[in-house]
Each structure stands twice: as structure tokens, then as C-alpha cells.
Amino acid sequence: MGTYRLLVAYDGSGFHGYASQRDVRTVQGTLEAALGPVTGMVETSVAGRTDAGVHATGQVVSFATDRDVDPAVVQRAVNARTGPEIAVLAAERADDEFHARFSATGRQYRYVVLNREAPDPFLAQTAWHVGTALDLDAMNAAVAPLVGEHDFASFCRKAEGRSTVRAVRWAWWRRHADRVELSVAATSFCHQMVRSIVAVAVDAGRGRLDPEDVPEILAARDRSAVRGAAPPHGLTLVAVAYPGSPLVRPDWVAATS
């Protein structure tokens, strides 16, 4: 009896996103079905409702149950039923006030672009393949103006009545062999925000967009100011922060970003 907290990884390729929907396979639906036999029917909450095709290595899920179950038993039972596409990496009891979504103070994502001519069979589900050479400096110049608190309406899929003001803590690209990788963190992200930021940065890296135009795109507060969104499969939720356990900025992220 009490509240439980799970650290979860999943390959989003085979799911219609995280959130439960009727008649389609979702991460939440699969997870709750696997929890049922050990915890009783539960309704889970989640730190980041990832879209179809998006992955997670550090998702956080919480739920309350009337049963008194050893967290290690919960972990093993779920892994036996959902593995290997979904893995519970850790399970523990949490305070009754703990809520995976509302207690979270930050979310960190990674976006990977495979930047070479030939595809890579082993990155097919986890990286966006861009065959033309990308200019890393232009990509970093494009994301720099986004750091800080802004209205990200230009980068968010519209949700009537919801604020699109967000605080981005860092956003930085690095090249790692034939991969170009973004690390980005914010208090929270609105829908399609990271993939829209990636679309703008990759356009800058390809020379199709001048990074100096980004402040104007941001100021427009208009979704049509950004052309589309990068494909979901390059995106991974890597970490969620809670009071007492902050995000860790990768050492390769520029301090000024």
C-alpha cells in the first residue's frame, strides 16, 4: 500500500506513443497491463508523454496501489512481461505526494542525427539520417537564442488555453564520429517543441536558414514560423529532475548555452 516510482526505458518504435489510446499499442497501456497482476489495476502518471516513435532511457512513472508489494517484485514482474521493448531499470517506494508529472522540475532530451551519406542499419530506429554535411557552428548559433525563458508558441503544436512559455536551461549540439547530437533541457517542453527546435537547427546546418533569423522566429509566436518538425525516431527522453535530484548537464555542453 503506497506510492511507487519506476525508472523506465523503452524503444518507442513499436508503440503509438506513450499515452494510452483505445485499440492501439501504447507504452502506458502495455505497462499498466503488466503491472495489473502484481499491483492490482492502477492508473500511472508519467513525467514526459512521448509521441509515437520517440524513445526513453530515463522516463519516470508513478502510481498508487492498495497492495503492499516489494518494489523488486514489481520490477521483475513487469520486465518478464514487457521485455525487451520496455524495461523497468529501477523501482522504489516514494512519498505519497510524489507524482511523476507534477513533481518533476526538469526534463532532458537527446536528439541524434546520423550525418553521413550511407545509412547505418544499427541506428535506423534511433537517429534521423541526414546525408548532406551539416555545419555544427550554424546549428549551435541557431539554438543559442532559445536558452532562457521565452514564449515558444512558434515551436509548439497549438493547445488551446495552455501557456507556451517555457524555460530552456541548455541546448547544445556536438559532433561524435558520424553523429550530430543535441542535448536540451527545460523545466518542461510543450508538444513537438524539441523536434521543432531540431528542424530549425538542421535547416541552419544545411544552410537553408540563417541562425540570425531565429530570434525573429521566436518573437513571431506563430507555429507557421517554423517549417515542420524533425522525425520522432531521433528523439530520446534521457532524464527527469525532481526536488533533490537535479539534471546533470553533460560536460560537453557549452557553459554559456
Added chain:
Amino acid sequence: MGTYRLLVAYDGSGFHGYASQRDVRTVQGTLEAALGPVTGMVETSVAGRTDAGVHATGQVVSFATDRDVDPAVVQRAVNARTGPEIAVLAAERADDEFHARFSATGRQYRYVVLNREAPDPFLAQTAWHVGTALDLDAMNAAVAPLVGEHDFASFCRKAEGRSTVRAVRWAWWRRHADRVELSVAATSFCHQMVRSIVAVAVDAGRGRLDPEDVPEILAARDRSAVRGAAPPHGLTLVAVAYPGSPLVRPDWVAATS
């Protein structure tokens, strides 16, 4: 007009092995179908005929054609048709005597075991998940007696009339975070040889087999002396050697192995 050499990577998960078979999807069949429009119908030869589920990052394929085609055009045409599961990483003209299989002087494989309790969704197709802690020293003690020239009949699926004598150049396991990885190289390997070596080593790592019994298993020259074979999906062909381009021993492989 001439002989061509391709460096090929593939995720073997969706194929019934490398070699062409009627009515099933194979790497060779897919590759030759993609080559057809640019090279005309060709029959390819391959350095390592991998089994169903086995991967490659450094496979070598050769073929002869009457057409005079730019190798870069061959590479692009094949990648456009087979990507992302199969990728041609490089394409070049070769001497007319070059034959991917018969010219090869060495093959190097990697086998990856995920050694932790929870599964990893991102290694589901490329690592064998073993949940119980493995003893790395026992695993290295088990493979050490296999280095050198021996009759590997105990480790080979029987093929009537074919020699099972092979020269293993090195075999060594390392631990890398929650993964345990074998690097093994030989002039060539008989069918199921690497996976049988892995089965013996993992049995030793689990404490089910005494590494000191390995010389006896080898001396038996009897397939029934080895219990089964490790699953195919942990195995990857990483490199092939030809005269003038030898294998490169990873720096973490013990010099004595």
C-alpha cells in the same frame, strides 16, 4: 566491366541469414536484387555466410559485371533500395582475381552479452541478455585453450567431408559497463563455431562448467561435447582481412590470448 568490392553492414534481425534461399528474405537476395538495375544480374560472393539473426558491420561482398559502372553510383543505388537495414559503407573496383571469400585471410567477430538483471530495449536485437552475474576471469580461462590451430569438430555443426581444423588468432572477453563482449579472430570459422565458443564461455562464467575442462572438450572432436550454441543475435561480423589489409587486434585484447 570488371570486379567490384563492397563493404557492407546489416542488421540481420529481419533476414533468414545471408545466403540466398528460395521464398525467404535473405541479405544476399536483397543485395543482388538492388544491384541488378545498375550492374545487370550478378552473382555475389561473400566473406562470411552469416546465419539468420547474425549482424555485420564489416562484411565484404564481391561480384563481376560486364557493365562499366562508377562504384559510387553502385553504392548510392544499393543504399537507396536496401536502406536502412543493409548499408553499403564503401564500394570500389578490385583486381579481377579478387574474391570476397577465397581471397580472405581472416575474419573477426564480436559477441555481446548484456549482463544485468533488467533488459535493455536498445540492445534487444544485438545482445544476448544473461541476467545472472558472469565471472569474466572464468570466461577468459575458458576461451584461452582455443587460441592456436586445432580441430574444432566439437564446436562445429557437422558438414560431411569438410575439415574442421581452424587457426584462432585471438579470443578475449572484456566487461564494458553492463556488457560483456568477446573479440575473436581466426583464418575462418566453421558453422556455429563462434556461438558454440560463446556457449562454453558463458557456461564457465555462470559456474556451470570448469574452464579446466575445455582442453578435453576440444580434444573430444565431437559436437555433442558442447551443449548448444549461444543465440545468433549477439553476434556481429566486424572485419575481414585480405592480403595487405590485416585484422587489427583491439587494444584491450590480452597479448597472450
